[in-house]
Amino acid sequence: MALVLLCLSAPAQALTLEQANVAVQDSIGTSFRWAYDSGKLTDDKVAHFGVGFTLCTMTAWAFDVDSEPGKVGNWLWNGAFWVAWELKDGLLQWENYGKVGGDGFSWWDLTYSMAGAGLAMLIWK
Numbered sequence: 001m002a003l004v005l006l007c008l009s010a011p012a013q014a015l016t017l018e019q020a021n022v023a024v025q026d027s028i029g030t031s032f033r034w035a036y037d038s039g040k041l042t043d044d045k046v047a048h049f050g051v052g053f054t055l056c057t058m059t060a061w062a063f064d065v066d067s068e069p070g071k072v073g074n075w076l077w078n079g080a081f082w083v084a085w086e087l088k089d090g091l092l093q094w095e096n097y098g099k100v101g102g103d104g105f106s107w108w109d110l111t112y113s114m115a116g117a118g119l120a121m122l123i124w125k
Helices: 002-009 017-028 043-062 068-091 094-100 107-123
Strands: none
Touching (some): 043 107, 068 107
């Protein structure tokens, strides 16, 4: 609720990540963190692209995807997985949860993961 009120109170202003973190923490009662990263090609981004490609290829093989609607569905299923993964990274900080946690929700990680999945479906069969 606090996030909605914050957005409605200043529609002409963009929220800073700090304001969004506080608003989400107030509204869901837990600490949510955004990743402070960029779209610069790093080892992490290459890993997201590669794993996105591999996971999408494996699920296409496992579910025997052989049509265009099947490819889109497989890509969307992988998208749901990666959104859930990034939400997990935002909610479970690595400082508290170790290897299970993450360094925050990253739109860039999600973008690279989905780009890898998209390439996999473009070249699939």
